[in-house]
Amino acid sequence: MEDNWNTKKCAGCGVALQVENAARPGFVPEAAREREPIICQRCFRIKHYNDASSVAIDQDDFLRLLGGIGSTNSLVVHIVDLFDFEGSMISGLQRFVGNNPVLLVVNKIDLLPKVTNWNRLRNWVQKQAKAGGLRVVDVVLCSARRNIGFDRVVEAIGQLRGDRDVYVVGATNVGKSTLVNRLIADYSDLRRELTVSRYPGTTLDAISIPLDDGRSIIDMPGIVYKSRLSEIVPRETLHALLPDKPLKPLTYQFYEKQTLFFGGLARFDFTAGERQSFTAYLSSGIPVHRTKQERADELYDNHRGEMLAPPSREELADMPPLVRHNLRIPPGGPKDVFVSGLGWIKANGSTGAVVDVYAPKGVKVLLRDCIL
Template sequence: MKFSNNDKINEIEKQIEELEDQALQMNAAAEPVIKVKQKNKVTLTEAKPGVGNTTNFNSTGPKKCIGCGRELQTVDDRLPGFSLNIEKQDLCLRCFKIKYYNKLVEQEINDQDFINIIDEINSTSKKIRYYYVVDIFDLPGSRLTWLEQLISKKEVIIVVNKIDLFPKSVKKTKIFNYVKKFFSDSPIRDSKILLTSSIKQDYVYALVNELKSVEYDQYIVGISNAGKSSLMNACLKLNQQIPSIVTSKYVNTTLDKIKINFTEKNFVYDTPGLVKHNHIAIATAPSYWDFFFFQKEIKQVTYQLNQGQSIFYGGLAWFTFEEGQAYNEKNGKEAKTGFHLYVNKQLPLHRTKAENAQRYFKKNRHSLAPRLLDKDIDFETHTFSYDKEKKVDIHISGLGWINFKSYDGMKLSVTVPKTEYGVKVSELEALI
């Protein structure tokens, strides 16, 4: 039977996926089951001392919170690490309330502390491996070019998180090639790439194997809410250990280095996430952050638009088809243009005329959800014009992306709240 090139590629991809599944099953069967126990909601105890979260194991210094890594203190409840009882508690008050009540305790967190930690790690002449975690749903917003420059001096593995939330029709090889091209201008462009997710165990095996393969220092780094701590908890769980690192929808949940031992000799440090200054969540109240950090498979919503129509993202931002009405060449009549919005399933969308956009926002801004923290905030508009046909994605940090096929004369705009650092709006080659 004669195959086309595409048929051959599909057959090879199928064989690779089957081999990956076999390898995952073999790894799962080879792992010994070790029962772990939790004494109570405050104190976590591993079945075997010296493995799991070993932040305070054999430590001669001050006791640290095993949830965020900060030194425990009883002096000031406004500062990180505050505890009611250091002797009896392994979690600070902040982590305890996040973990068991999903409630954020507001505390003063200095961004410079995070940068100092990275500088300190990178100053050693010893061999080091970095795991640079990025969010597949916010690749432009996940990148920190200055951080990539720093870690490029050491061994780096790029960890692409949350890929299981993509539609099942998107092949892993396509995601892999897309990410590789995305980092083609980076000093870490030749690094190994791992596609992973903290939700499904099948995607965690490769990361666990990498973490257990070396005995020199390893560090998990990246932007806040890229999913670093969730990945570490998934690895601990797969390794039959207690997933004790505190994770949440809030930024900066991890505040200092947390040491994790997968064996007695093998360990990795989970580090604090650097603040996502360009994320739209910054312009909203924390109670709305569930809308911006994806937990379920992404939703595709398709609109057929004429020029002069806008799509609202709740009460946050809007996308407008400004100019470039399409025409049906066969009958010479106007034709609508298709736009595919990839968004959080919970996020409400609303279509309106572009001329009514400002009026719609002002009239409904108090009742829309999610909505902006500052009702009088200013907006800024990003404009995109096209002179040829190509498949395009426009990413809005925190809201997903818009997929469409451009053509000569098309003009689009994205209007977002004006923040101190700006909400990142980027144009990329289409992934799906």
Template structure:
């Protein structure tokens, strides 16, 4: 690696370019470095493959590396723009965020608002998000709803950032898969006209180092690495399956009238059991392309063993050996609530019922106040 290369960074992930260790961050063959500099598009090999072939290569970056990078915010004098995925709010939370932001103000940005039904009033959704953030110990100065993918409300977000920035830097933080890089790309496009500068992916951990975007007054907007949330569905599904379970369009709720002793399978990746309570309506919020199957609770185990990888997909039959077993979580619900399958969706349940959520081992299930 030449001394010159040490000063070069990948425009996709921000890693320092190097040509000596193919397994390490920022690896790029020397010939590719020359081509990248000539074309003014210098990517590391990992980002080049991700950008052109949707491949992802493993790199030696640990959770500690992400936390160390994020920890630099503590000493900064900045506005913290905290991006969460509205559809996967609980999976978007950064544990102990207050330790990283210090006394800096937090602007909460709910991304992917286009996935939720239009019938849901946006002011009500803002209130719900703020309440959920408060429960997690976060007191945002304001809340903005956007769709980075559809470029909805980006102007409002930029105006709100300027309102609270007060001659400071801006740090954009969030866990992986919340659409943070897509949002940054929209901001860059609006400010410079350059499209898709930062590599985006459904895979966890795409942005590997800080990416700095200069602001007009000498300050900077910093895109920090996505913090890997250990309980995300993205860690147990293939890229092909993630395309099936991760919503791309407005969700169409599906209502099931269930008697106790009935089960609804969510593809082959999760399961919802109605254990006890009166005959009730349950509203499901999952990707429109994800097939749901109702059956009797008494034969649900055998049904799953017989049809997983076939009728119950994803995962496909070829992927079953790598798919973790489903683990049961039981909940007794005293008020209208959402039973959440992190990274997948949720089921809204009435008060006075006992239900169970089955999720892949390592993925979280929980109960929260009903969003809708």
């Protein structure tokens, strides 16, 4: 009887179920083996206790699963996180999906101000996707959590998929499983709920959900990118890093040689340029400290993990060191300094500037056209 367990998959995360080893993914304790649907011990703990064990799928397995899409006739729904747009775009997705159409669903628009020009934002998304080598048939803006724009997502999928399967792909923690759960409610009478968690890497294998018309929604595991700050911070810091309410812009009038610290996670130096303002867009859980550049090194050495937190001093020991990124902001208009997983700092001046950004080694830092 135990041999049959390896042919079953968890209804929450998709991993193969097993009853032999509680330390391995997919374990089902004896008391839960008669439940329907069956979920693994890890999904049970996430759902009921918000406790995720550190189990992750191998990067090669991610690529293997993605590589199989190109040989299918499917609609590919790529979900990205608007707050971490460049960090959550799947690098090289176009070569994996072949000729299959790609619908780009941009989640978490509820984090932006209500006065946002949505047509301008949509044009910005299309431009950034094209620059990233991705050809999309349509762009839909939504918030799965707030149920904003979701009718348009369902409508677009209905128009584009025809009689094809739907593959849902995205990086970890972009709201993919939340959105798939809503799709199931609209397209299938199957009573099923994927595991939804704030922790990256919740879904461990491809999950196929049959639809009423004989086709399927295939929920792919989230791609893990270590270039995102949200992937490398300690779990205790993650809740502070990820915003769950609209961003409140923080604007600072700066002379050159002034510095901002974002907790102990990153540092922003206005190294050279005329007096101008900078606006930070990040989670309210990350405190910002301002100082003179000449005092910044001493301040960080003496107060990181304490005044400059999160993370705590103990948690900092497990994180990569900060490294410097020198960026030259050209004159002519506002630009964003983007730090993957942290947010962005908008340079509002038109005269140009030189800035240094310090972020944990490996985290993506770049200059882009401003999103707002």
